[in-house]
Amino acid sequence: MLRFLDKYVDRSDFEYCEMDTDSAYMALAGPDFDSVIKPEMQEAYQHGLQGYCKPGLEIEADCLHHWFPRTCLSQHSKFDKRTPGLFKIEYEGDAMISLCSKTYIVAKKVTKITSNTVLTAASLLRRAKTLKPKRLQPKRRTYNETKFSSKGISKKTVTAPLTIFKQVLKTKRPGSGFNKGLRARNNTIYTYTQQRCGFSYFYCKRKVLADGRTTVPLDLILRPGREKCEDVTETQVSGDFSKNWDLEDENNVNILNALLEESL
Ligand SMILES: [Zn+2]
Ligand SMILES: [Zn+2]
Incomplete structure (x- = not known):
């Protein structure tokens, strides 16, 4: 990705927010990706998107002409969206909080009528209900749609992720969430609720400078410690439906787990 950016986008027009092995989130100095392409590179950029429209032509990511899926047809x-190596837009939003690796949230203001x-x-x-007929007016509703990533927390148990991320950023203290599931023990099924620190504040891979945003390589060697935050409480599932289930079979436990996840 950096090879593309260095060639096509001015360094003052983007800033990395979060990156992983196969993805990169960045802030752009414009409403979308197209708008931050250097003027002198626009033609080459557009040619890559539109200029290879031939029946049966399959493009490959070559770090030269082909960076993105074509937009012609x-x-x-x-x-092209299924061709490995080409960059696909995963999500676009207008605010982002990146706490540490694999722990970030992107928010997008959405208005629905x-x-x-x-x-x-x-x-x-x-x-x-035999109520008096009434002319109902459409309502305009604005809210934040979010996409977030947190380590080891069931997403469905998190009701207000943006609030949690803001809180962690403000207080510099990790936020915790819950993990619910089923576990088999002694031929009985237990539900468990596990509290986990999934919203860490501390970023350990690089040194964060005083502005809270810029990072530089570490100038020290760290030995990671264990985060101590696993309070497990268990309650027995009532009813005897467990008798029909072979609990030695990991598959059955996985199915139950998925069912419970669905219902949360
Ligand atoms: Zn085409
Ligand atoms: Zn080519």
Whole structure:
């Protein structure tokens, strides 16, 4: 990715926020990726997106002409999105908090207006309840849609992730979440709730400078310690449905686990 950026985007127009082996999140000095391409590179950039539209032509990531999936035709674009090595936009938002590796949140302001389907359903419901007919007005609702990553916490148990990330950033103290699941022991199934520190503040791979944002390589050698934060409480599942299940079979436990995850 850096090879592309260095050639096509001015260093003052982007800043890395979070990166992993196969992804990079960055802040851009423009509304979208296209807008921060250097003017003198626009033509080459657009050519890569639109200039290889031939039937049956399959492009490969070559770190030269082909960096992104083509945008010419939807069939080409769909095909290229499955080609390894090409960069795909994973998510776009307007705010991001990156606490440490694999622990980040991207938020996007979304405005939704009540759909006609919902309005129709609401008025049908009024009629069913024999309430007086009323002209219902569509409502405008603005909220934050978020995409987040946290280590070892079931996402479905987190109800307000943005609040947690903001809190950790402000207080510099790790936030914890819960992990729920099923566990087999002595031929009985137990549900467990495990508290885990999934929202760490401390970033240990590089040194964070005083601005809280810029990082430089570490000038010391660290020996990682263990985070001590695992309070496990167990409650027995009532009923005797467990008798029909072979609990030695890991598959069965996994199925139950997935079912419970779904219901959370
Ligand atoms: Zn095409
Ligand atoms: Zn090529």
